[in-house]
Amino acid sequence: MRRDAQGHPLQNDDPRDRHGTDRRLGGRMFWNVLHTFRAGEDTEDSAVTQAQWDRMIFGAVLAMVGLALAAIALVSSL
Secondary structure: OOEOOOOOEOOOOOHHHOOOOOOOOOOOHHHHHHHHHHHOOOOOHHHHHHHHHHHHHHHHHHHHHHHHHHHHHHHHOO
């Protein structure tokens, strides 16, 4: 369900009136991310968001290290 800027549901939310889908990334998504980073840590939610980013980055680094070790093991076994 689509919502306005305040989070309230839109009244005429006919799927045929949409110009995009919920599965496709919008053209302004990049700018929204930049504005999120520019906003800084003004709210309490930013601490939770920062912790989630930290966990995600740690998981990504751990996955890359695991892939590197797997590649080294594969190459050394040849």
